Amino acid sequence: MSKTVIFLVLFASSIFSAAGQTPFSHRVYGTIAHYFSSAKELLTFFDFHRGDSIAEIGAYDGQNIAGLSIMLDSVVFYVQDIDSTQLAQGRFEKRIRRLSRKYLYPPKNKYRMCIGTEKASTLPENAFDKILLVSAFHEFTYIHEMLNDIYTKLKPGGQLYILEAHCYTKTHRNYTAAECISLLTAHGFELQQREENGNGTYRLAFHKQ
Numbered sequence: 001m002s003k004t005v006i007f008l009v010l011f012a013s014s015i016f017s018a019a020g021q022t023p024f025s026h027r028v029y030g031t032i033a034h035y036f037s038s039a040k041e042l043l044t045f046f047d048f049h050r051g052d053s054i055a056e057i058g059a060y061d062g063q064n065i066a067g068l069s070i071m072l073d074s075v076v077f078y079v080q081d082i083d084s085t086q087l088a089q090g091r092f093e094k095r096i097r098r099l100s101r102k103y104l105y106p107p108k109n110k111y112r113m114c115i116g117t118e119k120a121s122t123l124p125e126n127a128f129d130k131i132l133l134v135s136a137f138h139e140f141t142y143i144h145e146m147l148n149d150i151y152t153k154l155k156p157g158g159q160l161y162i163l164e165a166h167c168y169t170k171t172h173r174n175y176t177a178a179e180c181i182s183l184l185t186a187h188g189f190e191l192q193q194r195e196e197n198g199n200g201t202y203r204l205a206f207h208k209q
Contacts, residue, residue: 032064052129058136062092073107080114119145123153138172147187154208166200177202
């Protein structure tokens, strides 16, 4: 079974369980798969490479990293959140072990967990090729502090990916793609890619200048 097929199978249950829910639901779009129509589209957008160091900030329980882990090889993953009750070391490691046992040649990835604060990710400095924010940008209470922090965590030329859905289920502020771009530009990021689908979701890719 190819890694592309494995990815689709892995996320199929979460995609189908979303049927009938509003397409703007934050709960639905917390899963990275819902932003893409296929695994190929996802891989093209992120342009992952063997040996990348990748962090997801606001990763909740780590399900996105677990899904990506079976598609990529020889990658260092950092799973970051501020809620240690959801991002539990033992639970995440158990999920990774369960996935690894399913495949004859499991990927040789490494995993690190990191609990941050509302103002700082606490990730290592200048360490990452790519940082992912999946339905997490609107969660930042101290957005300027977090953007300054994220900038220092990326390697020179590193990339920041923001996937956002309009959130009706919580009381957070929502940011349009234009507002997001304006904030990121002010913090030293350069827009590389902008994709909007017209239903309140968008995908943005930025480059650290």
